[in-house]
Amino acid sequence: MVHLTADEKSLVSGLWSKVNVDEVGGEALGRLLVVYPWTQRFFDSFGDLSSPDAVMGNPKVKAHGKKVLNSFSDGLKNLDNLKGTFAKLSELHCDKLHVDPENFKLLGNVLVCVLARHFGKQFTPQAQGAFQKVVAGVANALAHKYH
Amino acid sequence: MSLTKAERTVILSMWDKISAQADAIGTEALERLFASYPQTKTYFPHLDLRPGSAHLRVHGAKVVAALGDAVKSIDNIAGALAKLSELHAYILRVDPVNFKLLSHCLLVTVASHFPADFTADAHTAWDKFLSIVSCVLTEKYR
Numbered sequence: 001m002v003h004l005t006a007d008e009k010s011l012v013s014g015l016w017s018k019v020n021v022d023e024v025g026g027e028a029l030g031r032l033l034v035v036y037p038w039t040q041r042f043f044d045s046f047g048d049l050s051s052p053d054a055v056m057g058n059p060k061v062k063a064h065g066k067k068v069l070n071s072f073s074d075g076l077k078n079l080d081n082l083k084g085t086f087a088k089l090s091e092l093h094c095d096k097l098h099v100d101p102e103n104f105k106l107l108g109n110v111l112v113c114v115l116a117r118h119f120g121k122q123f124t125p126q127a128q129g130a131f132q133k134v135v136a137g138v139a140n141a142l143a144h145k146y147h
Numbered sequence: 148m149s150l151t152k153a154e155r156t157v158i159l160s161m162w163d164k165i166s167a168q169a170d171a172i173g174t175e176a177l178e179r180l181f182a183s184y185p186q187t188k189t190y191f192p193h194l195d196l197r198p199g200s201a202h203l204r205v206h207g208a209k210v211v212a213a214l215g216d217a218v219k220s221i222d223n224i225a226g227a228l229a230k231l232s233e234l235h236a237y238i239l240r241v242d243p244v245n246f247k248l249l250s251h252c253l254l255v256t257v258a259s260h261f262p263a264d265f266t267a268d269a270h271t272a273w274d275k276f277l278s279i280v281s282c283v284l285t286e287k288y289r
Contacts, residue, residue, distance in 0.1 A: 034267040035274050052267045109251055113270065116258040123259050125175070125198070128252075129182035 002079050002137035008130035009079070015119060015127060016076055024118065025069030026062035028111045030055050036106055042099060068107075075138050082141035090145035101143035108135030148279065154272035155221050161264050161273075162218045165257065169215070172256050173207025179252040187245055210249075217280050228283045236287035243288065246281035253277060 004012065033040050034052045043049065046060040055061055071089065078085040093099045112131055116123045150158070165172060178198050180187050194202040213231055220227035235241055254273055258265045265273075 031267050031270055035271045052271070056267055112251075113254055113258045113265075116255045117262040117265050120259050120262060123255075125178040125182035128179050128255060132183040 002082060002133050004079060004130060004133060007126070008133065011124075011127045011130045012076065012134060015115065015122070015131075016073070019115070019118070021069050021073050022066040024111070024114055025065035025067070025072075027056070027065070028107065028114045029065030029068060030058070030061050031114065032103075032107050032110045033061065035110065039103055039106065042097065042103075069111075072111075072138060075141070076134065079134070079137070082137045083144050086138065086141040087145055090142050093142055094146040101139065101146060104139035104142050105136075108132075108139050111135060148275060148282075150221065150272065150275055150279070153268070154275060157269050157272040158218060158221065158276055161257075161261065161269060162215070164261060164264065166211070166215055168260065169211040170204055170208045172253075172260065173209070173211035174204050175207070176210070176249065176253045176256045177203055177207045179255055180249050183252065184245075184248045187248060190239070190241055190245075214253075214280065217276075217283075221276075224279055225283050225286070228280065232284050232287050235284045240288075243281075243285045246284060250274070250277035250281055 033043065033049060033055050040049050043061075043064075046058060046064075048054040048058060049061075075082055075085050093101075112128060112135060115131060116128070119127075177196075181196055188196055191206075194200075194206065196203060213228065216227045217224045225232070254270070254277070257273060258270075
């Protein structure tokens with residue numbers, strides 16, 4: 001369970017309401033693949049990932065980033081039950097996708113960097129602290145059903 | 148892991164902007180570290196870590212100055228940070244996991260101050276550079 005104070009909840013929902021989830025999703029996933037290129041191992045079918053420009057412009061990366069972040073967005077509506085919310089996805093990532101949960105932490109931190117870039121000064125240390133709790137909670141929930 | 152020529156260029160080109168706000172950036176990175184990872188405060192019982200404190204500013208400035216030393220000797224970071232490496236290994240003994248946390252907070256600070264410069268390429272270069280600095284600072288631990 002993620003324990004956010006009332007202030008933190010309002011920081012998170014306040015900032016998130018201004019996020020273009022589709023775009024930020026594409027940017028976060030793209031940066032994951034560029035900054036940590038070994039993460040490309042899961043995306044052989046995505047086509048051209050040969051350069052940062054190719055990755056950031058790749059339509060499959062954008063589409064998948066959109067999917068991932070919309071799912072993350074659902075989690076934000078259920079901070080009191082992230083494990084329940086992500087149970088099925090957790091099983092999928094373990095049994096079918098075979099993704100090391102370390103990758104969830106990497107993506108969470110990349111997302112925080114992208115939010116900082118978009119919000120600048122508004123992404124205060126307190127706001128970051130709140131989001132770090134959220135991304136850690138989501139990462140844990142996605143790893144919860146691994147066996 | 149070492150920096151490509153292109154990555155060195157990116158870092159050098161952004162460094163002027165960063166060093167112009169060195170104190171603010173160092174201070175902010177530390178504030179972010181303590182806000183997101185409160186356990187890191189355990190290394191500073193002797194300092195006043197409240198946002199705005201003089202201690203925080205002095206220490207933040209120190210951190211960014213050290214990064215500046217690494218940038219100025221970007222081809223020999225181990226040489227530039229040799230003394231700091233010994234300090235961390237024998238005196239400070241900060242658990243290695245914390246270098247990743249501070250590195251992340253430095254990235255977040257740079258991203259928030261320089262959104263246009265913080266492209267995916269720049270993000271990669273800075274992440275690598277900070278990883279290298281972290282390695283140098285922990286390489287004498289045992």
